[in-house]
Amino acid sequence: MNKIYAVLALALIILSSSCISQKELTYLQEQEGQTDSLRVLTEVQKPYRVQINDILNVQVKALDQETTQILNPTGDANLNASSQERAYFDGFTVDLRGNIRIPILGQVQVLGLTTEEIQDLIEQRLLEDEFKDTAQIFVTVKLAGLRYTATGEVGSPGTNVLFQERVNIFEALANVGDVALTGNRKEVMIIRQYPQGQEIHYLDLTDRAVMQSPFYYIQPNDMIYVKPLKQKSWGTGTTGTQTLGTIAAVFGLVTTTILLLTRL
Structure with missing residues (x-):
């Protein structure tokens, strides 16, 4: 007996x-000493600064639109391509020197600039070299999609491109099938590219304070890795x-x- x-x-x-346990599966739990209000937990996102291999969509408009046709890619050869493919063919890729090559202007250094700063730079160069103030040119610069990779314990590992200005970590994971039951939500790795190289950051998705993290919003070329829980390796269920x-x-x-x- x-x-x-x-x-x-x-x-x-x-x-x-x-x-x-449910504590390992539940997102945004309130920790001891935290306020009930979610508004104070949101971190203001800093403007993204362009990196090598980013693809930029540049559009120039003027009163006489015919004068800007050479500056605006038409994509006629790729009418059957997907949005992601057209962004690649029609966009301007930042080369290893940090430049994009624009008709008329030639090489333009954009590495480390925000899209707003690039807009002002191109507009200034065009007014100096090609147009007059009376042309009333209007320049818009956007990233040609937010590209990131998610791997590890997620529903559908792979590379995704989202056509949004900003995407938080929960939205990014939702687009790859969310974290699997065996995924470690307390130590989600963000591998981020910087001019000096790559750095690894960690997010605890079970803690409500994650919304205060400067890495709450993902950036282009981020890699998200979700480690498995120890229960998976045990094989007991x-x-x-x-x-x-x-x-x-x-x-x-x-x-x-x-x-x-x-x-x-």
């Missing part, structure tokens, strides 16, 4: 330690029912083996 109690106690210990089933199967196998050996 004592042996049975010992086996049951061991099974309960394994069951409690191998199941994934992620829910109580799965774990109990595994324990029952193992217990039954051990019992059968013991009975067979005692009969020999």
